[in-house]
Amino acid sequence: MFRRKLGTDCLEYTIERKHIAYADIKKSDSEDSSFQIPPKHDLPIYTxxxxxxxxxxxxxIWVTFQQGVYDITDFIYEHPGGEQILMAAGSAVDPFWMLYSVHLNPHVLDILEKYRIGNLDPNEENDSISDMSDPYANDPKRHSILKPASIKPFNAESPExxxxxxxxxxxxxxxxxNHLPVPDIDASTYELEIEIEGKAKTLCLSLEDLKQFPKYTITATVMCAGNRRSEMTKVKPVKGLNWGAAAVGNATWSGASLREVLEKAGLTDVDLDKYKHIQFEAYDTDATGTAYGASIPIWKAxxxxxxxxxxxxMNGVPLPRDHGYPVRVIVPGVVGARNVKWLGKIIVSSEESKSHWQQSDYKGFSPSTDWDTVDYSKSPSIQELPVISAICQPVPNTTVKVENGHIKxxxxxxxxGGQDIVRVDVTCDGGKTWHVARFDHHDPQTHPQHWSWxxxxxxxxxxxxxxxLEIWAKAVDSSYNTQPESFENIWNLRGVLNNAYHRIKVKVE
Amino acid sequence: MFRRKLGTDCLEYTIERKHIAYADIKKSDSEDSSFQIPPKHDLPIYTxxxxxxxxxxxxxIWVTFQQGVYDITDFIYEHPGGEQILMAAGSAVDPFWMLYSVHLNPHVLDILEKYRIGNLDPNEENDSISDMSDPYANDPKRHSILKPASIKPFNAESPExxxxxxxxxxxxxxxxxNHLPVPDIDASTYELEIEIEGKAKTLCLSLEDLKQFPKYTITATVMCAGNRRSEMTKVKPVKGLNWGAAAVGNATWSGASLREVLEKAGLTDVDLDKYKHIQFEAYDTDATGTAYGASIPIWKAxxxxxxxxxxxxMNGVPLPRDHGYPVRVIVPGVVGARNVKWLGKIIVSSEESKSHWQQSDYKGFSPSTDWDTVDYSKSPSIQELPVISAICQPVPNTTVKVENGHIKxxxxxxxxGGQDIVRVDVTCDGGKTWHVARFDHHDPQTHPQHWSWxxxxxxxxxxxxxxxLEIWAKAVDSSYNTQPESFENIWNLRGVLNNAYHRIKVKVE
Incomplete structure (x- = not known):
């Protein structure tokens, strides 16, 4: 059911975003039945x-759309988007139809239905890996388009x-x-505890309790501190997942205001002088039972x-398991690591989280600091991320067709930190000529509440x-900070904060 | 009198800052009489x-200290600081004694008094240039240490x-x-008007009225958008004053909270959805009577x-005339141009200031934008400035003595934007080795209220x-933004936002 609902919701916001501010996107109560794929009881069921x-x-070549299974082998040569369709081979086309919204047309569905060969097993969502001695046995299934940087824990990005x-x-x-196995949380028994240090009474909220608070929806980009690490690694090896430029995404997030929940828990203006941090503890734990944790400064909260x-x-549907089901914190403008998923506990504290990920990871260092000299206590934990940009099309090292003397x-x-982007400069002659990019999608929210890419x-x-050609891109934000030119001088042993100019090479013909 | 009081105040905060937070520095009511220079009626008066x-x-070689005039020609060779003292030749030593606080010792005064030859004319403060047909005729006198980038209007920085x-x-x-002549304002008749657009009644405050509001003191750095322009000019000429790296300073500023004054003028929470900007109009005007003006986003105010x-x-004494006497706005974290001096009017508005300096100046552009293609409406006005650093000692192109294999x-x-500085990296081998600088003075205020350098x-x-040697310096701020490497790729026709790595050459021996 989750899968089917996702399909229709995607349709809805893809169409609606042409008319309304992104931050206002809401899930409608009625569903558009023209995009419901009915089961065909005369056809077999496939896992x-x-x-x-x-x-x-x-x-x-098989694909699925909602609950339908299709053999599109004979359609590929007719597909107007060409071999792009092969990205969905053996998997679901649903996310691609959201990306390429031309598909959201009853006529396209009619064509697809001609290739119908079966129904997707309705129990699939609850399936899990069967070896229960593996702590990752209960991790959710993922779309095959995600390119794993590691499998256990699961870390993956889509093609840029x-x-x-x-x-x-x-x-x-x-x-x-993910830093740890995905916890399997029953929403009906889920509990979120809120503690204010030094006060005896804590507040415990069920998911239903949380939904009683006013519901806010924001559109915000979340990015991993290690996004684009694979480029820094070329200067000198670093420790960390070999991310490309797609360890980032932009989504709408709906939930309760942390500020209002803290007020309900008894936090007052007077307390703001006493406490400095909001700690988050998660339900994902390591083999010793230690939970993932992080904190943010109280002023942000x-x-x-x-x-x-x-x-x-997330995007109008319950959070997917990989993204923190049933509750995560979204700290817009702040590094992904503090946007704690599977949130279990909030602690209002005079101190930062003592977790490994707050104290001994996700910090920046000088290029000359190595594993013999590093002292994690000397650098502040990463919170706001610096200005960054990346070229996503064309793909590096491909051949691009020149049209009317230009390539796109x-x-x-x-x-x-809620900084807006004010300009993106692009060059293909080593900076002799900079071209100012056009903004195709730019959230009208202004600094300091500009959260989307x-x-x-x-x-x-x-x-x-x-x-x-070698193409370079650099962005300028609303404080007129811009990207550093090269990775050599921002190199750091952990491979975070990879925001040098993005440079790619392509062949042209 | 003003001059004399300044001397004693300087003494006070220079000593006090060793014991208390900078932001708490207050002017004491009692004065330390040990540093009062009495007039010597048997000696002549000099202008x-x-x-x-x-x-x-x-x-x-003559200098002054407070009201005393001294011939120090015969003392120069005995001066422990060597020829540094010549920077004050023909002028006041007072600011240097603040910088080098070893002087603030009765024994030093005793030495100085031996060279006393006269008294400073007590009417000097009110003197002005005599040609009244010159709009700059009434500009104040300045210390000769200030190196003018232009005389009319007066723009100057000290040696770095x-x-x-x-x-x-x-x-x-x-x-x-200064953009225009310094207005000559009588504090006893000074008026500040506060208007909320669409509301008939405005609030008018005298200086005494303003002093009835709670008094706040902050320590904040103010910087010109063109600081370090002389380095960008070397890439390709730009329009603007040829600033070195000293178009910046850090001071304590005391006055009323703008937020509280706006509340008094009738601004309510409801209005915050309606208005977007706070405009400032100044008392300095051009030949047509047009006043200097600027605005900031309302959220900041x-x-x-x-x-x-x-x-x-400013630093515990009434604002000097060159710095906005009697009232200026201090917008910490924001470019100097919005810290409007000689403040005459505040307008709560749905629009930015229409002034030339808001609309058609103080904006950044792509390196490929020239005077034929520039469209000022396409770039946002500079507000928060990007991360920057500069090497102030040694002076470029001088010879530095190597001691124990090192230079300092x-x-x-x-x-x-209230960003803290988390690291400064320095190299003298082209970035092969980066040395992390020690922080000699670092305000403990944290982001987003870290206002001092x-x-x-x-x-x-x-x-x-x-x-x-070629020495480079770069800083990293609390959002881990860092400086761009070179001026080539941040060049802009107006020569603002000059925050590339600072690179200087010195000889060593």
Whole structure:
């Protein structure tokens, strides 16, 4: 059911976003029945595992849409988008239809139904890996489009070129950064505890209790501190997942205001002089039972312009398990690591979280600091992220067709701390000429509450005879901070804060 | 009198800052009589003009301290600080004694008094340029240490190496950025008008009225958008004053809270959805009567963490005329141009200031934008400034003595928007090795209310045989934004936002 509802919701916000502010996107109560795929009881039922084997011409190419299973092998050559469709081979086309909204047309569904061969097993959502001695046995299934940087814990990003197809990143292709196994939480018994240090009484909220608070929806980009690490690694090896430029996504998040929940727990203005941090403890734990944890400064949590929410919905549906089901905190403008998933406890404290991830990870250092000299107590924990941009299309090291003397380049830009993006400059002649990119999607929310990325594009002139180009992009934010030029001088042993100019090489023809 | 009081105040805060938080510095009511220079009625009276002629051995070298005039020609060779003393030749030593607080010792005064030759004319403060057809005729006198970038209007900075001698910049060496003649305002008839657009009644406050509001003191760095422009100019010429790295200073500012004054004028929470900007109009006007003006976003003005004040004191004394006497706005974390001096009117508005300086100046552009293609409406006005640092000692192109295989480098670092400085990296081998600087003065106020610069120093190792070094410095702020490497890729036609790595060359011996 979850899967089917997701399909219709995606449809809804993809269409609606043409008319309304992104932050106002709401899940409608009525569903558009024209995009409901009914079961066909005369056709067989297939499991995801079975479908996943059909990814080439020899085995035939199968895809799913909602509950329908299709053999599209004979359709591929007719597909107007060409071989792009193969990205969904053996898996669901749903996220791609959100990205390429031309599909959201009854006529397209009619074509697809011609290739129907079966129904997706309705029990699939509850399936899990069967070896229960494996702590990751109960991790959820993921869409095959996600490229894993590690399997256990699961960390994955989508191909970069998909990111810029939609202002809102579909849940299925939203990067996943797990530090531990995904906890299996029953929403009906879920509890969130809120403690104010030194006060005897704590507040315990069920999911239903949380839903009684006013519901806020914000659109915010979440990014991993290690996004684009694979570029820094080329200078000198670093420790960490080998992320490309897609450990980032932009989604709508709905839930209760952290500030209002803290007030309910008894936090007063007087307390703000006493406490400095809001700690978060999660339900995911390591083999010793130690929970993931992090903290943010208290001013961010109580600021009316801070927009910190305890989210139970992502893009209009309940949070997917990989993204913190049933409740995570969304701290817009702040590094993903503090946007704690599977939230179990909130502690108002005079101190930062003592967790490994707050104290001994997610910090920046000088390029000359190595593993022999590093002292984690000397650097502040990363909170707001610096200004960054990336080129997502064309894909590096591919061949691009020159049209009317130009090639088209697309990418994203973002800055932490609620900073707006004011300009993206692109060059393909080593900086001799900078072209100002056009903003294709730019949230009208202003600094200091500009939480979403900006999607941009640029037509770059190509000189006759050019065979290869190096394209650079850099963004400027509303405090006129800009990106450092190279990775050499921002290199750090943990490979975080990879915001140097993005530089890619392509062939042109 | 003003001059004399300044001297004693300087003494007071220079001593006090060792014991208390900078932001808490207050002017004491009692004065320390041990540093009062009494008039000597048996000695002649000299004017500043007369004193200013005595700057070399042939004419003799004269200086003043408070109301005393001294011929120090014969003392120079005994001066423990060497020829540094010549920076005060023909002028006042008062600001230097603040910078080098070793002087604040009765024994030093005893030595100085031996060289006493006269008294400073007590009417000097009120003197002005005599040609009344010149709109700048009534500009105040300035200390000769200020190096003018332009005379009319007066714009000047002190030698860079003085900046880092004290966390608090003495008023006399604080850079001056005037756009127009300095208005001559009588504090007893001064009026500040506060208008909320669409409301018939305005609030008018005298200086005494303003002093009835609770008095706040903040320590904040103010910087010109064009600071370090002379480095950008080397890439390609730009329009603007040829500033070095000293168009910046750090001072304590005392006055009323803008937020509280706006509340008194009738601004309510409801209005915050309606209005977006706070405009400031000044008393300085051009030949057509048009006043200097600027605006800031309303959120900054009303935010409890914004710390915007209507200042009537600078470093514990009434604002000097060059710094906005009797009232200026201090918008900490925001470019100097919005810290409007000689404040005449505040307008709560749905729009930005229409002034030239808000609309058609103080904006950033792409390196490829030139005077033929620039469209000022396309860029946002500069508000928060990006992270910056500068090397202040040694002075570029001088010879530095190597001691124990090292040379000492000192400088400042700062970032707008209340960002803290978390690290300064220094290199003298082109970035192969980065040395983390020590923080000599670092305000404990945390982000987002960290308003003061950080003064840093670093001992750089020098290899035997090195004759010349190129030293680079870069700072990292609390959002881990860092400086761009070079001016080539941040060049802009107006020469603002000059925050590339600071690079200087020195000879070593």
């Amino acid at each position: 995801i595992e079975e479908i996943s084997k059909h990814t080439n011409h020899q085995e035939r 070129q998909l990111l810029v197809e939609n202002f809102i990143t579909p849940n299925e292709i939203f990067y996943v950064r 109580v600021d009316r312009r801070g927009d910190v929410i305890l989210a139970y919905e 380049v697309k990418g994203y830009a973002w800055s932490g 900006t999607l941009w594009s640029c037509e770059l002139p190509v000189a006759q005879g050019d065979k290869e | 500043i003009e007369e004193i200013s002629k005595h700057t070399n051995h042939q004419e003799r 190496q003085l900046l880092v001698e004290n966390f608090i910049t003495p008023n006399e060496i604080f850079y001056v950025r 009303v935010d409890r963490r914004g710390d915007v004040i209507l200042a009537y004191e 480098v000192k400088g400042y670092a700062w970032s707008g 950080t003064l840093w120093s670093c001992e750089l190792p020098v290899a035997q045989g090195d004759k010349e």
